[in-house]
Amino acid sequence: MEPIQNKLMKLTQNLWWTWNPEVRAIFRDLDTDLYNRAHRNPLRVIKSIEQALLETRAADADIVIRTDRALRQLSDYLNPTTTWGLVHGGALNARPVAYFCAEFGIHECLPIYSGGLGILAGDHLKGASNLGIPLIGVGLLYHQGYTTQELDRTHWQQDVREPYELEDLPITVAKGFNGEPLSVPVELPGRTIYAKVLEVPVGRVRLILLDTRDPRNSAEDQGLAARLYGGDQRMRIQQELLLGVGGSRALRALGINASVYHLNEGHSAFAILERAMWRVQNDGLEPRNALRETAQATIFTTHTPVDAGHDRFPSALAAEHLGPIANGLKLPIEDVLGFGRVNPKDQDSPFMPTVLALKFSRRANGVAALHGVVSRRMWHCMWPDKAETEVPIGHITNGVHVPTWLAAEIDQLYRTYFGPKWADSIVRPDMWTEIEHIDPAELWEVKQVLKARLIRFVRGKVNEKATRLGIPPPETPPLDPDALTIGFARRFVPYKRPDLLFRDLDRLDRLINHPTMPINLIFAGRSHPADNPGKEIIKRVCQIIEDHRFKNRIVFVENYNMNVGRNLYQGVDAWLNNPRRPLEACGTSGMKAVMNGALHISILDGWWVEGYDGQNGFAIGNGEIHANQDIQDQRDSEALYKLLEEVVVPMYYQRNAQGIPLAWIQRMKRSIRTLSWRFNADRMLIDYARNCYLPASCSNTAQMPTP
Ligand SMILES: *Cc1c(COP(=O)(O)O)cnc(C)c1O
Numbered sequence: 086m087e088p089i090q091n092k093l094m095k096l097t098q099n100l101w102w103t104w105n106p107e108v109r110a111i112f113r114d115l116d117t118d119l120y121n122r123a124h125r126n127p128l129r130v131i132k133s134i135e136q137a138l139l140e141t142r143a144a145d146a147d148i149v150i151r152t153d154r155a156l157r158q159l160s161d162y163l164n165p166t167t168t169w170g171l172v173h174g175g176a177l178n179a180r181p182v183a184y185f186c187a188e189f190g191i192h193e194c195l196p197i198y199s200g201g202l203g204i205l206a207g208d209h210l211k212g213a214s215n216l217g218i219p220l221i222g223v224g225l226l227y228h229q230g231y232t233t234q235e236l237d238r239t240h241w242q243q244d245v246r247e248p249y250e251l252e253d254l255p256i257t258v259a260k261g262f263n264g265e266p267l268s269v270p271v272e273l274p275g276r277t278i279y280a281k282v283l284e285v286p287v288g289r290v291r292l293i294l295l296d297t298r299d300p301r302n303s304a305e306d307q308g309l310a311a312r313l314y315g316g317d318q319r320m321r322i323q324q325e326l327l328l329g330v331g332g333s334r335a336l337r338a339l340g341i342n343a344s345v346y347h348l349n350e351g352h353s354a355f356a357i358l359e360r361a362m363w364r365v366q367n368d369g370l371e372p373r374n375a376l377r378e379t380a381q382a383t384i385f386t387t388h389t390p391v392d393a394g395h396d397r398f399p400s401a402l403a404a405e406h407l408g409p410i411a412n413g414l415k416l417p418i419e420d421v422l423g424f425g426r427v428n429p430k431d432q433d434s435p436f437m438p439t440v441l442a443l444k445f446s447r448r449a450n451g452v453a454a455l456h457g458v459v460s461r462r463m464w465h466c467m468w469p470d471k472a473e474t475e476v477p478i479g480h481i482t483n484g485v486h487v488p489t490w491l492a493a494e495i496d497q498l499y500r501t502y503f504g505p506k507w508a509d510s511i512v513r514p515d516m517w518t519e520i521e522h523i524d525p526a527e528l529w530e531v532k533q534v535l536k537a538r539l540i541r542f543v544r545g546k547v548n549e550k551a552t553r554l555g556i557p558p559p560e561t562p563p564l565d566p567d568a569l570t571i572g573f574a575r576r577f578v579p580y581k582r583p584d585l586l587f588r589d590l591d592r593l594d595r596l597i598n599h600p601t602m603p604i605n606l607i608f609a610g611r612s613h614p615a616d617n618p619g620k621e622i623i624k625r626v627c628q629i630i631e632d633h634r635f636k637n638r639i640v641f642v643e644n645y646n647m648n649v650g651r652n653l654y655q656g657v658d659a660w661l662n663n664p665r666r667p668l669e670a671c672g673t674s675g676m677k678a679v680m681n682g683a684l685h686i687s688i689l690d691g692w693w694v695e696g697y698d699g700q701n702g703f704a705i706g707n708g709e710i711h712a713n714q715d716i717q718d719q720r721d722s723e724a725l726y727k728l729l730e731e732v733v734v735p736m737y738y739q740r741n742a743q744g745i746p747l748a749w750i751q752r753m754k755r756s757i758r759t760l761s762w763r764f765n766a767d768r769m770l771i772d773y774a775r776n777c778y779l780p781a782s783c784s785n786t787a788q789m790p791t792p
Contacts, residue, residue, distance in 0.1 A: 089143040090131065092152050097128040098255045099286040101159055103192040104211055104488040106496065108155045115142050125648065126194035129253040163289060168217025169767075173774065176782040180344035181219035183336055184209060185353035187328060188313055189224050189292060193647040195254055195285075196230030196247075197294070199313055199613075200576050201673060202388055204647065205452075206349055208486035208673075212766030214288030215486075215508075218774055221341060222292035223332040223353070225324065226256075226283055229311040234611040234644040238554055240627035244614040256285045259293065259339060268299055269334040271327055272409040278306045280327060282335045293339070295331050314613065322398050322406050325438060329355030330410075333363075344782040347384040347773070348446070351396060351438035355410070357383055357445045358421070362413035372414045376445055381784050384777045385446035387439060387478070388670050390459040391580065395439045398425075403436035427466050443467060443478070447784075448777050451480045452671040455694045459667050481776065482692055483671040484769035487511060487761070490677040492655040494531050498523065512768045517758045525750040526743065532658070532682050532753075539656020540564045543607055546642050546649075563637050564605045569737045571686070572657035572678065574609035574645050577619045580668040583610060584622055586661070587629050588722040596729060597638045602738045604729075605638055607653060609645040654678045658737065659703075662687035663725060665717060666710055676764040682753050686733060688721065692764060701756040703728055 093111070102108040112127040113120045116134055123129035131139075142148050165171075171178065188203030189195075189210065198204060206222070213220040228251070232244035258266045259282040267282040279302060280295035297310045309323055316324075333356045336343055346356060357379055364375035389395065398406075403425065404418055411418040423429025424444055425436035443449050443464060451460040457480030465473045488496075488508060499507045502519050510516045544562045551558040564570070577583050586593060586606070597604040608626060612619025623641075630639045642649055654660070660678035662669070662685065669691040676692065679685055679702070687693040689708035697704050706724040711717040736749050762768070 089149060089152060092156055093131050096155055097131060100191055101162060101288045102127060104486060106493040111148060111151050111155060124194045126253055128255060165217060170217030170219060174218060175779055176344055177219045177778060180342050181221055182345045182347055182778050183221050183223055183343035184347045184349060185223045185332055185356055186349040187352035189222060190647060191287060196249060197227050199231055202350055205483055205673060208766045210287045210290050210292060211486040211489060212770040214290045216767060216770050217289060218770055220290050224292060224294050225310045225328055226294040226296040227310055227313045228298060231313055232614060236643055240624040242612060242620045242623055256283050259284045261338060267338050269331050269338055271331045273323055274405050278302045280331045293335055295327060295335060318398060318402060321396060322402060325352050326355050326406060329353045330359040332356060333359045345382055345384060345778045348442055349386050350388050351442050354438035354442040357441060358410045362410055365414055372416050380445040381447050382781050383446040384781060385442040385449040387460055388452055390456055390668055390670050395437055397435035397437055399435050400432060447781055449478045451478060453482045453692050454480050455667055456480060456670040481769060481772045482695060483673050484765040485673050485676045486766040487680055490651060490654055492535050492681050494534060495681055498531055511765050512762055514762045517762050520754045520758045525745055525747060528750055529745050535656045536570055537566055539652055540566050542652045543640050543642055547640060550643060561637060563640050565603055568603040568605045569734060570605040570657050571659045571661050572607045572653045573661040574650060574653050575674060577610040577612045577622045579618060580665045582663050582665060584626055585663045585722045585725060592726055594634045602734050607640050607642060609642040609649050609653060611645050655681045657683050659684045659686050663705060663721060664688055664690050666690040666708060679756050680761050684752055684756055696760050696764060698759055700752060701759045703733055
């Protein structure tokens, strides 16, 4: 019989476990402490567990049965008889989609993501896997990972680097046709660097990662991709060349002839130039034809309505880096620089990868309907002859990968009421109408269990922090398990207004310390290591929380990552989102909270403009935009206080004889019923497949010769 250790090892080899709570629970139950210390990384658990303990646990029939079942499920999953992709995927089944992104958030143990963009990309891979859409992710391996956020005694964010070991992850070196380890060259000023090609299985799809630690590179170049978004402009353009140029070459080296290139945000835009260059060099195409053809197979998704959020490389820096590409394309460097300028002739204007991608893609999209409108306005300058509404940027609204974010207890409830295979029908509104049959008391009880768990988690984090800082833990543990609990977690940047609720502290005091209708507030969020204004907001919020009026009711949880996020989304009663409209392109955290039974309290921005129907959550204000920022903030905060005081809080505390808030639960059901089928990754992937991937795959006829 196969030793249990081998079987467990097999389970760790595909990141499929990241969205299967039952599989994760096997590793947790082997040694819970170790599991948490190991960042909930199963492979690390298996490698570090005491042999004697493993043997004892292996003698436990329950662990063996669960492991065997999980292996069977994994095998069934990897060998499906049918999938959406097999039925509807057409040409993609012969030639897949290549999906480029600078970050991928699949699980907290693989720290190659920083925030929303990466997590969306991770959810995109998982959604493609579930639907069986042939797709390959392409990204960079940041071997120093991201940082852990720790606040010091003055509440200033410290960015602590926590190295991780590749050996603890199911990452393997990709092999070429003769079994040789693959690497690809990328030309940079004065030298060629090499990137090792690594791969990691994510269910039925693969993620290709480039690693600059090739011994042929100088020490400095080996560190080129050490950190996500680290370094200066020079490092950024070099990382982007690595991703776009190196990524396209890696696919080719692997023999993958993608029919569609989906560039998720502008960081990978150089892939366009590399592919066109390859056609010029290998097939003798005219440069303009090669570019036109490349564009036909390119899909571009833009994510930011904030102008400063788009990379701008000074002309000289771009010229220094794009020389080899211009040569390869047989075009003057000035022409190539012009591809990245709104007005190609304007030599003073910097090179923008977003502009390059907009010019050379067959379809470009924003990530929510309102973001589409804003993007058309923002880029109207590129199509001055067209009306703003005719600017060729559409939208596909983001969605989240439900199994990754759903609490096991809610999954259980859905299984009972929707059937064991409910996740296969996630995009069907009729399935979700079954939610109306759930007994309100049962739904309420599950939510209480999840909330209690969240509060335990938060108190644990508070104590951990106190220990680290050498200060006594709070005398009374913060947060009241029976109080309305509202969560707010996101990047701390001014436009998201993490401090909107703190504009009138007396009013906040009256609100959250109400004698019969109290509120808990849980905040989390981080700023980019170089973003001092963001860190100032964190500091200010934490200083306010220290006040005796607030410290038992408001907590700031450190180190917002996928694990902290999961706990928050699953446990809160309501989720707060108060960006300055229209600057939140989409926002996805609210979707994750909603499917776990939280009500969304949000400005009408991003996805909420499409999602809100008047009764499935709450809207702050009516979607007004004021030219004066102070006035906008003032009015929005007024609207937020009023909404909480007059609507949200009374509804939560209006109970029947059994202590159940029927009106609240009614809204909760409506929220789950009307939102879950739309704002999930399956729906997003089907939209991309139908509107982008399939049309592109049909028209792209470029064939790659078999090597
Ligand atoms: C979902 C998620 C985000 C993105 O949420 P937004 O609503 O877009 O801000 C960021 N970080 C983590 C850890 C997440 O889970």
